[in-house]
Amino acid sequence: MKFLKSxxxxxxxxxxxxxxxxxxxxxxxxxxxxxxxxxxxxxxxxFEHLYxxxxxxxxxxxxxxIWIDSNQYKIISGNSIMVVDGEVSYxxxxxxxxxIISEYVEEDDDFAPSRMxxxxxxxxxxxxxxxxxxxxRIQMVSDDPFSVFSEVFxxxxxxxxxxxxxxxxxxxxxxxxxxxxGRFISASDTLFRFPNPEGAEVIDLxxxxx
Numbered sequence: 001m002k003f004l005k006s007x008x009x010x011x012x013x014x015x016x017x018x019x020x021x022x023x024x025x026x027x028x029x030x031x032x033x034x035x036x037x038x039x040x041x042x043x044x045x046x047f048e049h050l051y052x053x054x055x056x057x058x059x060x061x062x063x064x065x066i067w068i069d070s071n072q073y074k075i076i077s078g079n080s081i082m083v084v085d086g087e088v089s090y091x092x093x094x095x096x097x098x099x100i101i102s103e104y105v106e107e108d109d110d111f112a113p114s115r116m117x118x119x120x121x122x123x124x125x126x127x128x129x130x131x132x133x134x135x136x137r138i139q140m141v142s143d144d145p146f147s148v149f150s151e152v153f154x155x156x157x158x159x160x161x162x163x164x165x166x167x168x169x170x171x172x173x174x175x176x177x178x179x180x181x182g183r184f185i186s187a188s189d190t191l192f193r194f195p196n197p198e199g200a201e202v203i204d205l206x207x208x209x210x
Contacts, residue, residue, distance in 0.1 A: 041187065043183075052174040079094035097197070135160075138156070161182050
């Protein structure tokens with residue numbers, strides 16, 4: 001997973017962590033959302049992710065499409081693709097026209113949905129507020145210096161579908177992800193199949209890790 005974290009995808013993967021974290025909050029309004037993931041449905045959405053660096057003042061925007069279930073995820077951003085099917089990770093870097101394949105080790109993946117579905121870290125204080133337009137806004141706050149984020153807000157619509165995630169990390173960088181037309185769909189055998197780009201260089205690291 002060190003190769004995934006060295007790519008810009010680590011920024012896009014933030015919301016994967018946050019969605020999955022929010023699923024296990026012991027709040028009545030999220031019971032149906034948790035049940036939907038546990039039943040095997042897949043959340044998919046167009047997204048826009050904004051990263052605000054407080055040190056440099058730089059803003060970085062990533063757009064694309066995400067699919068996520070309890071064990072797998074796929075992200076397409078521009079011509080770049082990443083798929084984790086629970087056993088193998090595939091990353092296509094369009095700028096270098098190459099595919100990196102590596103063995104997927106869940107214990108090494110901070111963003112693994114199955115790990116996040118186990119529950120929010122006990123260091124977070126959680127509250128929720130009903131929104132005037134329907135739905136709820138979940139707030140998660142942590143004073144633990146080892147927590148990835150000091151504060152997180154997750155907005156769900158009246159159907160319990162994620163709409164927006166705002167997070168502040170320990171050095172006060174701000175990360176905002178907005179979902180467009182997010183919905184749950186039925187899983188399929190081909191949904192998380194990696195669409196290997198024709199002609200791309202393939203670097204298979206699975207043998208090297210043994």
